[in-house]
Amino acid sequence: MKHRHLFEKNYQLSKFLELIKKHFFTVPFLVGFNILTVLIFGWLSVYAKINNQGDGVERLFSDPFNIWFPYEGILTGISEVLGCISVAICAFTFGVLRQKEPRSRSVIFLFFSALLLGVLYVDDSFRMTLILTRLGISKKIIYLCYASGIFLYIYNFWRYIKTTPYLPLVAALFLFAISRLEDIVNSRSIGLHAMLEDGTKLLALLNLALYFWHVCHQEVWRHFQQSEKN
Template sequence: MREKFNAFPQFKFWLNKGKQHFNRIPILIWLNIITIVILSLLSIYAKIKSKGAGIESLFSDPFYVGMFYLGWFTSISEIMWCVAIAISLFSAILLPPANRRFKIFLFVSALIMLLLFFDDRFRLTLIMCAFFGTCKLVKLSVYTLYGVVLIFYAWAFRSTIRHTPYIPLLLSFCLFGFSSAIDITPISSRGIHAMLEDGTKLVGLINLTIYFWWICQHEIKKNIVQKQ
């Protein structure tokens, strides 16, 4: 087994790097495990009991009062967006002017998250689909634009991000990309489609939120120590 890992030095490097970064934020390890286990158990249950439509309902908008669990996971995702945005903006305002580069990083991060949140919450992409008619083309164009924005964001703040445990941030970007790809992929099973699209986005949001919570509180604590 060790020889196989040695044959892929890049994989081993990123595996070790991921372990180091996640070990710095232990709570994130448990949150990821618990979320994935819950989603996996629900997927198995839906497969055995043919409850794919019920799984989809967990990620649906809560418009139908006859099903009390309708849209629960969607609501949790929206809360995670709001928490990450609030933490970033509050910390950017709280930090002193000496942390100018980090403050700009947090402000820009919050603006990008606000853009993604508004699209997710108010269905801006779907509204454009209704106007232009070609939904798949609209989604592909919008998701490509978001991808370019995230790549430019990562490049512009690479020096700042490099000094943080950035693997959770990178993981969240990958999961958002995967979720977007599933959104434009025709999958017949409603339960599988909902789990792959919205389930992966939920895991990505957990990583994103905890990442910004950790780096913000770490930066604030560092400034308090310096003042003392």
């Protein structure tokens, strides 16, 4: 009886491990990203313990909130959400459509759109441009690299972009240009500087989100229509 009970426990444990393995390995990169995150957290914990830097680790997870001005940073938060939406929409639609049409122009366009928007989002969220300028790299050089990447993106996909309602995309690029130029010029008026740099960026991100939502919606709808015909 004791051996039977032990056998049932081992069988249940085996089934549980198989269930975990099935779920974790079904989603691409799930195991890798989880292990990497745990290792990073472990390293931070050891570092904080050895160097007595617990408060520094706490600041990494602190909320950017000012109790006296609850609205502080709200438009910046909205901008980050809009930027994330564009990346997520493009990446998700690419993942859906590449199963059937891996080499189609629209799928390649969505892949590079997600890649370019992802780089811009990471730069904006983690202040990569600011970090690089602190290391001695000129902002003009950094913006020139971004402008070159955007130019190559438009040059390679212009034929496809022309088949879409691209006016919001053009407006977004124009607004981004104003935002980056204002960052370099740096107006004396604080309010004017905020509107020209952050206000134009928010409006640009809104146009990008609406544009890619429409494009991705149309591509998914076209994909479903073709599937029904077949």
